[in-house]
Structure formats: structure tokens, C-alpha cells
Amino acid sequence: MKYKVIINACSPSYKARAEEILSFLQEHHLTSGNAAGYNEAIVFYAEEQKAEDIINRLPFKTFKMVRIKHYQPEIILTILQELEIGSPAQIYIFPGDSSGNELAVRFAWRLNGSSLVAVEKITIQDNALVGIKKVYSGNLRGAFIFNYKPYCFSLARGMSRFEADIPVEKKNYTFHDYSSKTISLQPHDYLESPKEEENKLEKSSFIIAAGRGTGNSMEISRLQNIARELGAELGVSRPVVMNAWAPLDQLLGASGAVVSPDICLTLAVSGSPPFYYGIEKSKTIIAVNHDEHAPILKAADIVIIDDYKKVIDTLIKLAADEKGA
Amino acid sequence: MSLKKEQLIEGLVEILGSEKVITDPEVLKESSVDRFRRFEELHGVYTQPLPAAVVYPQDSSQVAAVLKFASDKGINIVPRTGQTATEGGLETIVENSVVLDGSEMNEIIKIDSYNMQATCQCGTPLQVLEDQLREQGYTTGHSPQSKPLAQLGGLVATRSIGQFSTLYGGIEDMVVGLEAVFPNGEIARIKNVPRRAAGPDIRHVVIGNEGTLCFITEVTVKIFKFMPENNILLGYTLENMKTGFEILRQIMADGYKPSVARLYDREDGAYHFSHFANDKCVLILMAEGPKKIAEATAEAIEEIVGAHTECVKVDTPYIQTWFDNLNWDATDVAAERAEILETKNIGNTTEISADWATINKIYEVCIERIRNEIPDMTLVGGHSSHSYINGTNLYFVHYYNVVDCKPEEEILKYHHPIKKIIVEETIKAGGSMCHHHGVGKHRTPWIKDEYGSSYYILETLKNAFDPEGVMNKGTIFPG
Amino acid sequence: MRILVLFKIVPDLDLLQDKEWTIKNTLPVETAYVKKIINVYDESALELTLKMADHSINNKQQIELSAFTIGEPHADLFLKKLLALGFNNTYRVQCSADLRFNPYAIAYIITAFASQYGPYDLIAMGMQSSDGDNAKTALLVAEMLTWPCITGVTGFELRDLDLVAVRNINDQGLVEQLVHEPAVLAVGNAPCSLLRVPTLRDIKSAADQEIAIISLQSLGCDLKKLNRQNDTELESLNTVNNTRAGLVIEGTSAEEKARLLYEKHLKGWLSSR
Structure with a gap:
């Protein structure tokens, strides 16, 4: 089946998202098409960005570079519609982030196709596509049949990545300038510009994850310091963020960051499926919880059943002694 | 007090070693209150005098030494274990108190x-004991909502009760023997025998003393065979609490012993059961024990309930899901705290008991009065959860939005006036103002009314065992 | 200014035990006997709307709040609560069909409703629900109405009668933007957005207000057709297995356990970094 990949290069994490898509394509044996120049990636980038940098960093061979003013889903959708409506591909793959989800659903609607959000796997049988994704807050996996072409889906967050270094001379790309494009539907007028940085959690090799059981915002700020001392990043579960004990960019889970550190140390985390989603790619999960029935304990590699405060205080002491020695 | 704080701490360190004498200001703050003042605490407001130290004895002789020291020097002692008290029993109302943990x-x-008995030290969490017993096929039969957190010493000291009490009884029916330390340093052991008629049952001096007479160091409780495979859960919806009380009465009077016997009113029930009992009362019963007994009990219950046409049977999975989520652990406590802070909506409970002839009257008048007299109420309701041959308990649940008042004014504006209505109406009707949380520090104004002429016996115990008045001042006995 | 907030009543999945997810490959999952709650993201949408209205009282702007759901009568309890909290109108489309995995039908019904009972200036709802996890409804409503959609909303307030300042999280981080009406707001992880609790007095004074019950037929919606037109169809469900080794570090104290963890599993790795 002919497919295309959509990349939102306005997002600071576009390279990671593209590598996730590449890995997905390889797992599903879909890469040959791109190599043959048959399939392509459509890349949206903001006018202030350097196109060459993006071309260099993207692990694809054939792509369209579409220049826009800035990220604005309505404009991207209108352009995408204009570009694709004549002879649409059968499959459109969108990245595993919030713009990917939004564009997949809305683009499918505009082309009378079907869409699925946060897909982990697909199977193609007799010209039909089945997408597999988590449902019931991550408690189950569902398999969905796509009914109408084109089939549009976004990947699940934090899928595995494949880094490919493709020399620029092997890449085919064309430029399309839509930076002066306006549409009647133009609601966005930014009061505060978005931050231009990647989520720190995604890059960290050591994450300490704090759950609601830590009790209050003071304790969370204490843990922020402890994490810093140990050279770790602090991530938190949804209740911690919803209580405003920690900022949103520290949220781990299905609706936050999905991480893959070497070590993830969870403190007073119960381990609900939506949270676990955020850390399940960790190489080693160490869980500390006083409640021996907490679900996280079964889903961890190493477990301490005890008061996490005493455990983390001892760890800090041992690490400091080691440094001093 | 004659002793300066520094000397006091020195004395404690001499007995326990410095590691077991905690003076960290944050620990002292949170040790000055229990759940009764959690609204203040959540806002970082501490209105009670802070204790001088929280100390952790390792054995009975250390407990004895600390109590003797306190008694000699006139230091107020607040005993505690799992810290799940709800009625102010753990508040340190005296300057430089020592919390004995x-x-x-x-x-x-x-x-x-x-x-068929198990012996543990006072700090054994009930959950730990219960889990170990269940691994061997036994149970304590004791299951208060605080099971994941509460410890044996505190459970006995407050005369706690569990969700299966209608079969197994309250903690007073389970305690076989115990060890307690009195303020003069005397260590008293009550031996474990099936029964005896050798004078008054002195266990009852200790059970429920709330740390005002002695410190419980060891407890022996009965154990029972654990046969959850025989459990039969039954649930019904009904229109009137009165009908529900009558059904409970019949079950008890006819001699049946369900382990769970709970009757929820519409308001309290709405929180748990609205998905199947919208605007209805809910009656839940569980038959357990040996298979034949459980089956016979369930059959009899169905027959008794079946005679009341307003009762409609509910499918078991509805009740089972509720039952599986009955207890409170640390995560629930943390979630509740966050919710209170954000919504300014806080809930408390007041538990009383009365005979069958009176219970519904108390229920009706209290609900009506709280609704009309207390501002900003968001929920007033209740349930009966422990039944006896001669009567039952009522667990009033009262939630309100804290509006236009400082954190430290919440208790005066809302909680005390609510308690006052319930306690006064109950005593007036001849019931008891405390069913299973203990008196704590906020129901002491009515303790003499509660006891009437028998207060003489209670007061004499205090005078005899704590002549210096160093044991948890302000609890049970007015300060 | 007319604002419509959409919400869904869902089972509180936290109350289900592990064993209940080890299925049985039967469709659909039976959750009837689990306590119902307002879907968490929808709850945030409701509270953020009330917060916005609180602030606008000072601006003396005219705001009309409507709450809407699709489902069976047990949702009325929640609608009554919303009336007590100050929503002017509440609507329930009577529907007993299982639409957990048919966001297309849900969006279609919403759009039909909004066209018939509107015009609305803003439509707010959660970005996804805890059972279906489709994350499509808000986007489809925007498409069907040809309105813009802001996703990941964490807060909003009125700047003018046709201008809303919206804070949201997108892939670039936290953004604040001015949005011209009409627009669909899909609420995401919005801190401090637990729904407030009405007092008994609020409930009493709203007791006379009625919930409007609407039939699918009156909205011109044919369930059979909507099911047929669903763009994706659930074929099967499978258990998710997250089990790992769960090696328990034993010791007599927390300190000892921490020391064992450090020596065996952390020390070498930390120093090799």
C-alpha cells in the first residue's frame, strides 16, 4: 500500500518523532518504498527555521519541505488537503504527539477516510488495515479495522526509535512555500510564545518518578533537589501535576512524557496503567512503595517494600559518601 | 511544669538514646494533631501547642521508664501507634507534651x-497481622476502614470495630489478654484464658482507655478460620431507612449473624451506589463462616428481606466491586487531602448507637437539624454498619464547603456545631454518643451526660491509675 | 455568550481489580456494576468553564452555560449537580447504545444538537475518555462544525465577548493564545480543576430546573446508520501484560534495603556514567 509520513518540524522534538516513525516502518517492512522514492514524507516547518538543518536531521530519503508561518493546525490541514486531494495515498502516518493525533483525525475527516490515534502496531491483510492501540486507560489493547481510505493514524507516544544517518546527497526533496498562506479560520494569536526546547525527561538516562503517595508540594520540591544531586530528572504521576505540586512538563504517562531511561526509580507510585505507559520502556524499573499490593511492584524489576523517604535518604547519603571518598 | 524543655529532652534521651527522641519541627507540628484538625493542618496552620518530642520506645521497660519519668516530672504523655485517630485524641493540648509512639x-x-489466638506488640499494623494470618488460612475478623494503616495498640486503646463486627464483634470481643504499662511504671500483664469469673473483667479498664490510663504494649487476639470462598454477599435497594432498621432488627432478633450488615441512606448511599440505586437506600449483608452456616444465614436473610416488598435485590457484582474498595490506604488519604485543599470541601463523621426503638428517631432529627442549622452543607447522610441484638449504630456523614472563614475557624464554624447536634440528640434519646471512634478531645464536654451516675466509676479509674494527670490530658476526661 | 460543555459518564476504572482485565476476549467489557464518575478530562472542562464564569461576573458579561451528555438516566444525577453549580441548561440525549468506540457517532449527535439548539460560541470538552481512549470526539466536532479546535487546554478566560484567552499545551510547550469564537476547546491535563461541590441549598434552589431529555430521532440521528458509518471498528480486545521480575530486596530496615539496592544495582551504574 502506498503511504506517506507527515512531520511537524515546528515541534522541537520532530527528529525523535521521525525516528520513531522510521522504526515503526522498519518493523512493519514498509521502508523499501521510501528507498525507491515511491513513498514520501511531507514536512511542515516554520519560516524562521533553517530548512537545511531539518533536511540534514531527518532520517528520510524523499520528502516535500513545506514552509509555513508557524505551527497552526488549521493551516497545515488546508495545505495538506490541497496537496493530497488529487491522488491521495492509501495510508498517512502521523507522529506520536499531540499535533500528530490532531492532524490524523482531522485530515482523515477531510478526505473521507478513517483515523485512529496512538497506534502501536498495524497489520495489513488483503488490502485492509488493522490498527492496534491501548484502550480502557491502558488496561487493554484493542484491534480496530479501518473502514475507509485513506487510512490515517498517529503513532502511540514514545515508540522505539531508529537513528539513520542518510547523506544529504541521497535525499530527494522539493520546496513548497506557504508562509503567506492565510485562511478564513484563523483563530490563533499567540500571547506567549511556546518554549523551543525538548522535554528533558525524554533524554534522561536516570529518572526518579514520584507519585501521589509523596503527599504534598513541599515533598515534591525536596525530591526535585534529591534528583538533581543524584544526577536524575524528576518525573511525576498525573495526580501530582493535577494538584499543582509539580509543573506539567514533568508529567510521565499516556498523556505526558514517555521515557526510556536506563533506570527508573519510582517512589510512592501505585502504578496505574496510564502512568506505567510513560515508563514501560525503561531498561530497569526499581519501585519503592510501602504497600505490598501496589500494582507497580509486579511491573518492576527490583522492588523495595518500605517507606520511600527512608530509602531515598539512605541512597543520597551513600551516593554522597561515594563522591566524597 | 517544673522541668525546662531541654532537661526534659535530656531525660528522654537518657532513657531511649538520642536516635529515638525526635525533635524535628516538622515532625512535632504534624504530631500535634490528628485527622480532626486536618483542615488546619492542610493549610499549614497549627493551633495546638507543639509537643517537645516524639519518642519511639523499643520495649515495655522503656515505656515504663518514660511513663515513670513523665509522672515524676508532670509531663503530659500522648500515646499513639498508627495515627489514624479522628476525634482529636492525638492532639497535644499541653505545652511540651511528649508523644509516645x-x-x-x-x-x-x-x-x-x-x-486460635495471636500475640503481637502494639505497633504491629493490623494489615501485616491479617496478611500473615490469611497466608495460613486464618483471620482476625477485624476489618476497620483504617486497616491498611492502623496498629494493634491504637485499635485496642480506642475500642475500634470492623466491617465484619456483626459476626466477629468489636475489638473488645477479640482481645484475650494484653500487657499495659501504667504511669507509675507498673507493667501489668493480663493472661490469656478463654474466660474467667475471678472478679471484674479488668481488660475493660485498658480497652478503650485512649491513652488516658495506660499505654498498651502487647495484645493477644482471637483468630478465626478464613473461608472467603463461602462468603455470600447480598444487596438490596429500598425506600426507607425505617424499613431497613426493621429488617436489621429482625435478622438480629431471629438469631442470625451476618458478618456485614450495612444500611445506607439515600445521601450517603448516593456517593457509592448511584449507578444502581439512584435516590434509594441500600442494604448490604454478608453471610460468612462455614459453608452450611453461611448458606443457612443467607437463606434466612433472603426470606426476612423478601417479606418487605419495597426491597429490590441487586446483582452481586455491584456489591462485590464496592466491597473490594472499602478500605483506606495512604494513597486515599493523600488524594483526600489534595481534594480538600482544592475544593474546600471537607467531610467528617460522627458515630453513635442506640436501641432499635430509638435509632430511627435520632437519625431523622439529626439529619433534619443539621440540614437546617448548619451553613454550606453539601451532604448530610448516614449509615448503620454494626448491629446487635438490642440495637445498632449510626454513622453520620457530614460534608461542607468551608466558606468565608480562616482554616483555624473551620472547626468552630462547622464541625463542632454538627457534633453538638448529633451528640445532644443522641444522649437525649438515651443512646451513646460514641460508637467506635472513641471520645477523643471534642466530645468530652458531654462525657458526664453520657455516663450519668456511672461517671463515678470512670472518674475513679482516672484518679486511681493516673493520679498525676499526665496521661493524654483532655481526652475522655474534660481537661 | 453561550457556552456548551460536553461530558461523559464513565466507570471509575480504578475500582476494578487486576483480575478483571484478564479477559476473555469478549466484547464489550462489562463495567455496568462499577461506580460512575464524570470522565476526568470532562470534569476539568466543566470546572474550567465555571472558573471562567466566576471571573466574568466581575466583567458583567452575559454568559449562558449549558451542559450536555449522551447516555442513560443515571447521568441525570450529574446533570442535577451541574444545575446546582450554576449551569443554566442541561441536556441529555437518551441513548442506551454502546458508543464507546464510535466517536464518529458521538460527534455527529453533538453536531446535530449544536445546530438545532445553538448557536453556541464555545464548545468545551475533555480531550479523551477513560474507557474508549479514542481521543477523536473534540476534533471531529470541530471538523463537522468547521470550527477551529484548541487541544490540550489547561485554562481559558473571556477577554471580550467574542475573544477568549486560552492556555494550552502543544508539542512546543505551554502556549497562551487569543481565540476568536466560535471554537472547540479540548481540555487536557489542567491542574487544579476538580469539580466544585454544590451545597444542599444550591441543590434545593435548582430543584425546579428540569433536565431536557432529547431523543436521537428528534436530532435526525439514526443509530444504525451511525454505526455503519463509523470509520474504524473494534474487532477484538486483548490483555496487556506488564509483568516484570519483581525481585524483592529483603532487609530488616529501610536503610538496610536501601544499602543493598545501592551496592548491588546502583553504585556501579552511577559511577560508570
């Missing part, structure tokens, strides 16, 4: 499955 004395000394 038994939670590090947490050894399960013996599980004697032949004689």
Missing part, C-alpha cells in the same frame, strides 16, 4: 493456631 514495637510474637 509505639509503632517501632511491631513484632508478631506468636500465631498460635491450635489455641
Whole structure:
């Protein structure tokens, strides 16, 4: 089946998202098409960005570079519609982030196709596509049949990545300038510009994850310091963020960051499926919880059943002694 | 007080070693209150005098030494273990009190499955004991909502009760023997025998003393065979609490012993059961024990309930899901705290008991008065959860939005006036103002009314065992 | 200014035990006997709307709040609560069909409703629900109405009668933007957005207000057709297995356990970094 990949290069994490898509394509044996120049990636980038940098960093061979003013889903959708409506591909793959989800659903609607959000796997049988994704807050996996072409889906967050270094001379790309494009539907007028940085959690090799059981915002700020001392990043579960004990960019889970550190140390985390989603790619999960029935304990590699405060205080002491020695 | 704080701490360190004498200001703050003042605490407001120290004895002789020291020097002692008290029993109302925490004395000394009894130190969490027993096919039969957090010493000291009490009884029916330390340093052991008629049952001096007479260091409780496979859960919806009380009465009077016997009113029930009992009362019963007994009990219950046409049976999975989520652990407590802070909506409970002839009257008048007299109420309701041959309890649940008042004014504006209505109406009707949370510090104004002429006996115990008045001042006995 | 907030009543999945997810490959999952709650993201949408209205009282702007759901009568309890909290109108489309995995039908019904009972200036709802996890409804409503959609909303307030300042999280981080009406707001992880609790007095004074019950037929919606037109169809469900080794570090104290963890599993790795 002919497919295309959509990349939102306005997002600071576009390279990671593209590598996730590449890995997905390889797992599903879909890469040959791109190599043959048959399939392509459509890349949206903001006018202030350097196109060459993006071309260099993207692990694809054939792509369209579409220049826009800035990220604005309505404009991207209108352009995408204009570009694709004549002879649409059968499959459109969108990245595993919030713009990917939004564009997949809305683009499918505009082309009378079907869409699925946060897909982990697909199977193609007799010209039909089945997408597999988590449902019931991550408690189950569902398999969905796509009914109408084109089939549009976004990947699940934090899928595995494949880094490919493709020399620029092997890449085919064309430029399309839509930076002066306006549409009647133009609601966005930014009061505060978005931050231009990647989520720190995604890059960290050591994450300490704090759950609601830590009790209050003071304790969370204490843990922020402890994490810093140990050279770790602090991530938190949804209740911690919803209580405003920690900022949103520290949220781990299905609706936050999905991480893959070497070590993830969870403190007073119960381990609900939506949270676990955020850390399940960790190489080693160490869980500390006083409640021996907490679900996280079964889903961890190493477990301490005890008061996490005493455990983390001892760890800090041992690490400091080691440094001093 | 004659002793300066520094000397006091020195004295404690001499007995326990410095590691077991905690003076960290944050620890002292949170040790000055219990759940009764959690609204203040959540806002970082501490209105009670802070204790001088929280101390962790390791054995009975250390407890004795600390109590003797306190008694000699006139230092107020607030005993505690799992810290799940709800009625102010753990508030330190005296300057430079010492909080005596038994939670590090947490050894399960013996599980004697032949004689069907288990002995543990005061700091043993009930959950730990229960889990160990269940692994061997036994149970304590004790299951208060605080099971994941509460410890044996505190459970006995407050005369706690569990969700299966209608079959197994309250903690007073389970305690076989115990060890307690009195303020003069005397260590008293009450031996474990099936029964005796050798004078008054002195266990009852200790059970429910709320740390005002002695410190409980060791407890032996009965154990029972654990046969959850025989459990039969039954649930019904009905229109009137009165009908529900009548059904409970019939079940008890006819001699049946369900382990769970709970009757929820519409308001309290709405929180748990609205998905199947919208605007209805809910009656839940569980038959357990040996298979034949459980089956016979369930059959009889169905027959008794069946005679009341307003009762409609509910499918078991509805009740089972509720039942599986009955207890409160640390995560629930943390979630509740966050919710209170954000919504300014806080809930408390007041538990009373009365005979069958009176209970519904107390229920009706209290609900009506709280609704009309207390501002900003968001929920007033209740349930009966422990039944006896001659009567039952009522667990009033009262939630309100804290509006236009400082955190430290919340209790005066809302909680005390609510308690006052319930307590006064109950005593007036001849019931008891405390069913299973203990008196704590906020129901003491009515303790003499509660006891009437028998207060003489209670007061004499205090005078005899704590002549210096150093044991948890302000609890049970007015300060 | 007319604002419509959409919400869904869902089972509180936290109350289900592990064993209940080890299925049985039967469709659909039976959750009837689990306590119902307002879907968490929808709850945030409702509270953020009330917060916005609180602030606008000072601006003396005219705001009309409507709450809407699709489902069976047990949702009325929640609608009554919303009336007590100050929503002017509440609507329930009577529907007993299982639409958990048919966001297309849900969006279609919403759009039909909004066209018939509107015009609305803003439509707010959660970005996804805890059972279906489709994350499509808000986007489809925007498409069907040809309105813009802001996703990941964490807060909003009125700047003018046709201008809303919206804070949201997108892939670039936290953004604040001015949005011209009409627009669909899909609420995401919005801190401090637990729904407030009405007092008994609020409930009493709203007791006379009625919930409007609407039939699918009156909205011109044919369930059979909507099911047929669903763009994706659930074929099967499978258990998710997250089990790992769960090696328990034993020790007599927390300190000892921490020391064992450090020596065996952390020390070498930390120093090799």
C-alpha cells in the first residue's frame, strides 16, 4: 500500500518523532518504498527555521519541505488537503504527539477516510488495515479495522526509535512555500510564545518518578533537589501535576512524557496503567512503595517494600559518601 | 511544669538514646494533631501547642521508664501507634507534651493456631497481622476502614470495630489478654484464658482507655478460620431507612449473624451506589463462616428481606466491586487531602448507637437539624454498619464547603456545631454518643451526660491509675 | 455568550481489580456494576468553564452555560449537580447504545444538537475518555462544525465577548493564545480543576430546573446508520501484560534495603556514567 509520513518540524522534538516513525516502518517492512522514492514524507516547518538543518536531521530519503508561518493546525490541514486531494495515498502516518493525533483525525475527516490515534502496531491483510492501540486507560489493547481510505493514524507516544544517518546527497526533496498562506479560520494569536526546547525527561538516562503517595508540594520540591544531586530528572504521576505540586512538563504517562531511561526509580507510585505507559520502556524499573499490593511492584524489576523517604535518604547519603571518598 | 524543655529532652534521651527522641519541627507540628484538625493542618496552620518530642520506645521497660519519668516530672504523655485517630485524641493540648509512639514495637510474637489466638506488640499494623494470618488460612475478623494503616495498640486503646463486627464483634470481643504499662511504671500483664469469673473483667479498664490510663504494649487476639470462598454477599435497594432498621432488627432478633450488615441512606448511599440505586437506600449483608452456616444465614436473610416488598435485590457484582474498595490506604488519604485543599470541601463523621426503638428517631432529627442549622452543607447522610441484638449504630456523614472563614475557624464554624447536634440528640434519646471512634478531645464536654451516675466509676479509674494527670490530658476526661 | 460543555459518564476504572482485565476476549467489557464518575478530562472542562464564569461576573458579561451528555438516566444525577453549580441548561440525549468506540457517532449527535439548539460560541470538552481512549470526539466536532479546535487546554478566560484567552499545551510547550469564537476547546491535563461541590441549598434552589431529555430521532440521528458509518471498528480486545521480575530486596530496615539496592544495582551504574 502506498503511504506517506507527515512531520511537524515546528515541534522541537520532530527528529525523535521521525525516528520513531522510521522504526515503526522498519518493523512493519514498509521502508523499501521510501528507498525507491515511491513513498514520501511531507514536512511542515516554520519560516524562521533553517530548512537545511531539518533536511540534514531527518532520517528520510524523499520528502516535500513545506514552509509555513508557524505551527497552526488549521493551516497545515488546508495545505495538506490541497496537496493530497488529487491522488491521495492509501495510508498517512502521523507522529506520536499531540499535533500528530490532531492532524490524523482531522485530515482523515477531510478526505473521507478513517483515523485512529496512538497506534502501536498495524497489520495489513488483503488490502485492509488493522490498527492496534491501548484502550480502557491502558488496561487493554484493542484491534480496530479501518473502514475507509485513506487510512490515517498517529503513532502511540514514545515508540522505539531508529537513528539513520542518510547523506544529504541521497535525499530527494522539493520546496513548497506557504508562509503567506492565510485562511478564513484563523483563530490563533499567540500571547506567549511556546518554549523551543525538548522535554528533558525524554533524554534522561536516570529518572526518579514520584507519585501521589509523596503527599504534598513541599515533598515534591525536596525530591526535585534529591534528583538533581543524584544526577536524575524528576518525573511525576498525573495526580501530582493535577494538584499543582509539580509543573506539567514533568508529567510521565499516556498523556505526558514517555521515557526510556536506563533506570527508573519510582517512589510512592501505585502504578496505574496510564502512568506505567510513560515508563514501560525503561531498561530497569526499581519501585519503592510501602504497600505490598501496589500494582507497580509486579511491573518492576527490583522492588523495595518500605517507606520511600527512608530509602531515598539512605541512597543520597551513600551516593554522597561515594563522591566524597 | 517544673522541668525546662531541654532537661526534659535530656531525660528522654537518657532513657531511649538520642536516635529515638525526635525533635524535628516538622515532625512535632504534624504530631500535634490528628485527622480532626486536618483542615488546619492542610493549610499549614497549627493551633495546638507543639509537643517537645516524639519518642519511639523499643520495649515495655522503656515505656515504663518514660511513663515513670513523665509522672515524676508532670509531663503530659500522648500515646499513639498508627495515627489514624479522628476525634482529636492525638492532639497535644499541653505545652511540651511528649508523644509516645509505639509503632517501632511491631513484632508478631506468636500465631498460635491450635489455641486460635495471636500475640503481637502494639505497633504491629493490623494489615501485616491479617496478611500473615490469611497466608495460613486464618483471620482476625477485624476489618476497620483504617486497616491498611492502623496498629494493634491504637485499635485496642480506642475500642475500634470492623466491617465484619456483626459476626466477629468489636475489638473488645477479640482481645484475650494484653500487657499495659501504667504511669507509675507498673507493667501489668493480663493472661490469656478463654474466660474467667475471678472478679471484674479488668481488660475493660485498658480497652478503650485512649491513652488516658495506660499505654498498651502487647495484645493477644482471637483468630478465626478464613473461608472467603463461602462468603455470600447480598444487596438490596429500598425506600426507607425505617424499613431497613426493621429488617436489621429482625435478622438480629431471629438469631442470625451476618458478618456485614450495612444500611445506607439515600445521601450517603448516593456517593457509592448511584449507578444502581439512584435516590434509594441500600442494604448490604454478608453471610460468612462455614459453608452450611453461611448458606443457612443467607437463606434466612433472603426470606426476612423478601417479606418487605419495597426491597429490590441487586446483582452481586455491584456489591462485590464496592466491597473490594472499602478500605483506606495512604494513597486515599493523600488524594483526600489534595481534594480538600482544592475544593474546600471537607467531610467528617460522627458515630453513635442506640436501641432499635430509638435509632430511627435520632437519625431523622439529626439529619433534619443539621440540614437546617448548619451553613454550606453539601451532604448530610448516614449509615448503620454494626448491629446487635438490642440495637445498632449510626454513622453520620457530614460534608461542607468551608466558606468565608480562616482554616483555624473551620472547626468552630462547622464541625463542632454538627457534633453538638448529633451528640445532644443522641444522649437525649438515651443512646451513646460514641460508637467506635472513641471520645477523643471534642466530645468530652458531654462525657458526664453520657455516663450519668456511672461517671463515678470512670472518674475513679482516672484518679486511681493516673493520679498525676499526665496521661493524654483532655481526652475522655474534660481537661 | 453561550457556552456548551460536553461530558461523559464513565466507570471509575480504578475500582476494578487486576483480575478483571484478564479477559476473555469478549466484547464489550462489562463495567455496568462499577461506580460512575464524570470522565476526568470532562470534569476539568466543566470546572474550567465555571472558573471562567466566576471571573466574568466581575466583567458583567452575559454568559449562558449549558451542559450536555449522551447516555442513560443515571447521568441525570450529574446533570442535577451541574444545575446546582450554576449551569443554566442541561441536556441529555437518551441513548442506551454502546458508543464507546464510535466517536464518529458521538460527534455527529453533538453536531446535530449544536445546530438545532445553538448557536453556541464555545464548545468545551475533555480531550479523551477513560474507557474508549479514542481521543477523536473534540476534533471531529470541530471538523463537522468547521470550527477551529484548541487541544490540550489547561485554562481559558473571556477577554471580550467574542475573544477568549486560552492556555494550552502543544508539542512546543505551554502556549497562551487569543481565540476568536466560535471554537472547540479540548481540555487536557489542567491542574487544579476538580469539580466544585454544590451545597444542599444550591441543590434545593435548582430543584425546579428540569433536565431536557432529547431523543436521537428528534436530532435526525439514526443509530444504525451511525454505526455503519463509523470509520474504524473494534474487532477484538486483548490483555496487556506488564509483568516484570519483581525481585524483592529483603532487609530488616529501610536503610538496610536501601544499602543493598545501592551496592548491588546502583553504585556501579552511577559511577560508570
